[in-house]
Amino acid sequence: xxxxxxxxxxxxxxxxxxxxxxxxxxxxxxxxxxxxxxxxxxxxxxxxxxxxxxxxxxxxxxxxxxxxxxxxxxxxxxxxxxxxxxxxxxxxxxxxxxxxxx
Amino acid sequence: xxxxxxxxxxxxxxxxxxxxxxxxxxxxxxxxxxxxxxxxxxxxxxxxxxxxxxxxxxxxxxxxxxxxxxxxxxxxxxxxxxxxxxxxxxxxxxxxxxxxxxxxxxxxxxxxxxxxxxxxxxxxxxxxxxxxxxxxxxxxxxxxxxxxxxxxxxxxxxxxxxxxxxxxxxxxxxxxxxxxxxxxxxxxxxxxxxxxxxxxxxxxxxxxxxxxxxxxxxxxxxxxxxxxxxxxxxxxxxxxxxxxxxxxxxxxxxxxxxxxxxxxxxxxxxxxxxxxxxxxxxxxxxxxxxxxxxxxxxxxxxxxxxxxxxxxxxxxxxxxxxxxxxxxxxxxxxxxxxxxxxxxxx
Numbered sequence: 001x002x003x004x005x006x007x008x009x010x011x012x013x014x015x016x017x018x019x020x021x022x023x024x025x026x027x028x029x030x031x032x033x034x035x036x037x038x039x040x041x042x043x044x045x046x047x048x049x050x051x052x053x054x055x056x057x058x059x060x061x062x063x064x065x066x067x068x069x070x071x072x073x074x075x076x077x078x079x080x081x082x083x084x085x086x087x088x089x090x091x092x093x094x095x096x097x098x099x100x101x102x
Numbered sequence: 103x104x105x106x107x108x109x110x111x112x113x114x115x116x117x118x119x120x121x122x123x124x125x126x127x128x129x130x131x132x133x134x135x136x137x138x139x140x141x142x143x144x145x146x147x148x149x150x151x152x153x154x155x156x157x158x159x160x161x162x163x164x165x166x167x168x169x170x171x172x173x174x175x176x177x178x179x180x181x182x183x184x185x186x187x188x189x190x191x192x193x194x195x196x197x198x199x200x201x202x203x204x205x206x207x208x209x210x211x212x213x214x215x216x217x218x219x220x221x222x223x224x225x226x227x228x229x230x231x232x233x234x235x236x237x238x239x240x241x242x243x244x245x246x247x248x249x250x251x252x253x254x255x256x257x258x259x260x261x262x263x264x265x266x267x268x269x270x271x272x273x274x275x276x277x278x279x280x281x282x283x284x285x286x287x288x289x290x291x292x293x294x295x296x297x298x299x300x301x302x303x304x305x306x307x308x309x310x311x312x313x314x315x316x317x318x319x320x321x322x323x324x325x326x327x328x329x330x331x332x333x334x335x336x337x338x339x340x341x342x343x344x345x346x347x348x349x350x351x352x353x354x355x356x357x358x359x360x361x362x363x364x365x366x367x368x369x370x371x372x373x374x375x376x377x378x379x380x381x382x383x384x385x386x387x388x389x390x391x392x393x394x395x396x397x398x399x400x401x402x403x404x405x406x407x408x409x410x411x412x413x414x415x416x417x418x419x420x421x422x423x424x425x426x427x428x429x430x431x432x433x434x435x436x437x438x439x440x441x442x443x444x445x446x447x448x
Contacts, residue, residue: 073132074140075124080111082104088137089104092222 106216106225119232127154149209159209162281166209169282176289177202181373186386196381197343205244212280217243237271247349248336248369253400258333258351262402291360299326316409325366325396328355332403339429341372343380355415356423356439358396365441368423369397375431392435394423416446 078084114120125132127148134140148154156163170176178198185193211217213232216224216239223243227236242250248257255261264273274297287293305321308314320329334351341347354368375388407414414420422443428436 073123073125074135075128075130075132076109076111076114077135078137078140079107079109080114082108085104085108089107091103 103225106223108229109226110229110231113229113231117232147208147210147215149211149214152209155209163209165282165284166280168284168286169280170287170290170293171207171280172282173286174203174206175286177205179288181391183390184373184385184388185383189383189386192381192383193378197378197383201343207244211244212240216240219243219246235272241271247338249400252333252335255401257336258401260333260401260403262332262400263404264402313409323364325358325364327367327397327399327402328365329408330402330404330406331367331399332401332406335367335369335397335399335401337370338372339370340374341377342374343378347372353399353421354394354423354427355421355441356394357441359392359394359435359439360396362438365443366396367399368394368439369399370429371395389434391433392439393429393432394436394439412446415443419443 078088123132124130128145130144131140131142152163152167166172178194181193182190207217212235213227214230215226224239227233227239251257253262253265255265276295279293279296283294290296305317306314308317316329331353334353336349337352337354338347338349352370354370355365356368358364358366358368371393373385373393375385378385407420415422419442423436423440425437425440
């Protein structure tokens with residue numbers, strides 16, 4: 001499920017999450033070493049810069065890269081693949097006699 | 103059949119039910135790709151524990167927990183009068199909880215996955231979509247021995263006219279009948295607002311004068327099924343715990359055991375004297391109940407041999423229960439269901 005700004009988030013002891021953090025590191029890298037000129041102005045504002053990076057990471061967690069485990073767990077990997085299910089599924093053996101309420 | 107276990111990936115993003123991961127309901131081991139290990143501790147039917155559904159659907163689950171589809175109390179209460187007190191205890195422990203109770207329907211059996219009959223299921227109804235109804239894959243599974251194939255015509259070749267008009271189970275059997283009203287009924291006969299022919303077919307609204315006259319003459323004497331059941335229906339017999347029953351097609355007309363003033367279609371109930379002998383139940387009060395019960399035959403036709411000619415019943419007595427037709431070693435109460443139609447004065 002895609003997360004949008006202000007959406008309530010559910011937490012539980014048994015809740016599973018997978019968070020893709022590639023984007024966070026990439027952005028942090030670019031921000032710190034490429035986009036921001038290393039001069040005295042920014043050295044003085046390092047605290048502000050650090051806070052900004054953390055804030056971006058926090059936003060990313062909610063708005064861009066968070067992927068629910070329901071989409072990427074091993075359950076889904078098999079159970080959304082029809083050809084894989086065909087190879088894994090074993091037909092049940094037929095019981096003897098009639099059954100069921102009817 | 104493998105397709106019955108394939109989930110629609112698009113649903114996982116759109117459906118609120120998937121806001122939490124699969125193990126939240128199904129347990130198991132989500133992080134492992136090997137089938138047997140991933141399925142260790144798997145809960146196949148999470149809605150068996152209604153607390154899972156009650157999180158969001160409490161108003162429904164509170165009522166459903168007392169409904170007959172969930173409690174299957176009708177199965178127990180239907181046979182109970184045949185037992186002594188001791189036998190009833192044995193029945194509850196060894197038969198009802200282990201066998202009859204397995205027929206109870208969980209939320210998922212109607213809304214997610216086709217119920218298993220004899221251990222076999224056709225799987226997810228719509229790739230794990232939570233559907234409102236799908237009679238052809240749900241009702242037809244549990245009621246696929248008698249009612250459903252009789253209704254579609256698969257059993258006798260003559261479908262019910264309502265089926266031909268495009269009606270399915272829930273067109274007559276409304277949601278409230280399944281979800282319940284919060285009251286724990288003992289049998290379906292106690293439930294209010296059950297389907298009735300007269301709900302749609304009002305007496306007096308007939309276009310055919312002969313039909314109108316016939317309805318007036320037979321009112322409160324013959325049920326609708328007595329004239330309009332269109333074909334033979336399945337009658338199961340000789341049921342024994344652990345081995346099942348046999349069946350044959352028949353139409354049986356006799357007195358309604360619940361209202362002996364009315365002639366109706368009867369269905370043979372397969373309980374015989376030694377049905378539960380394997381668990382030590384002799385049924386001390388076996389004769390307290392008959393072996394035939396009134397059945398709302400789901401094979402209705404407007405015109406049958408009985409509607410075409412009065413002689414079919416009043417002269418030929420076709421399909422009427424007679425002493426010769428009674429099952430061997432049956433209940434003594436069966437004879438009270440035999441009805442001899444009055445001759446017509448011409």
